[in-house]
Amino acid sequence: MVDAVLFEFLHTEMVAELWAHDSDPDPGPGGQKTSLLVLEGMGFRVGQALGERLPREMLAFREELDVLKFLCKDLWGAVFQKQMDSLRTNHQGTYVLQDSSFPLLVRMGSGLQYLEEAPKFLAFTCGLLRGTLSTLGIKSLVTASVAALPACKFQVVIQRP
């Protein structure tokens, strides 16, 4: 298996590249939003592929909670070499996944420094979660929030038609 640090470097460079184009005279919310969407889209496609590859040897998922547990254990284990720290739900389709030391943020600092920069580093992972859920048949909306580096929370809201 390849070293995890390669992914971290690549991810950092991706964010940097997308934000480098943002230095035009109109750095309004419009341009930033596109970059976030691009990152999320990339994460989505990767999530779709991982959602096909990772559960291959596993038995069929019985219910939604099983899928979320799979995300916290197997997906996080495969991508970040650790498991999610906590999973909470209100049993009505909203799940909050908490990671107290998110690998992509851990190198940036700890505490409140760089809090405004943190969201761009979470966009790809939000897409990753959304993509994996979509391959497993669940439509969802994933958002992330950071209170203090490197802890972050991902909120998954299942969209029921």
Add this chain to the structure above:
Amino acid sequence: MKQPVVGGPEESAGWARAGPPEENYPLYIRSVPTENELKFHYMVHMSLDVVDEKISAMGKALVDQRELYLGLLYPTEDYKVYGYVTNSKVKFVMVVDSSNTALRDNEIRSMFRKLHNSYTDVMCNPFYNPGDRIQSRYWGTIAEPSEGSGIWTGAFWENILLLMPNFVFDIELEWAFDSMVTSMMIQVC
């Protein structure tokens, strides 16, 4: 509906794939000898109903067996139909000639496993958009029913990226960046 790949009368082997349950459209169809193709298509169409039935039965009963392999769906007078469903609700259906009694259950299972593995590889191909018909040549060689005992012949890997070097350089930088990064992500993960 996914069209099945159907083999010829000597050795009918075929399979089909269906997408997400709401849509159930075919991703890949293949017939070896093309006589009676319509009959096989119809058979697989019907067997998708049996597959759906089995899936919902699995969900309701508290069965410990939550296998992906669904087994013999139903035997008709000439043919046997086998099914397999993945965790992402993609269904594979195979139609086999009944006279071919040499095919044992574990051979069918291993055929489905190979198909599942190569379907996973197709999904991971950054040039493939999920939901499109499968056009990869690598997939075609894996999914080819052989003339003999029905055991798939293996095929060596054809790196899709290497096949189209010109294509990669022609497109705009953003799109190339996007897909190359995606494929690298997949490799690294």
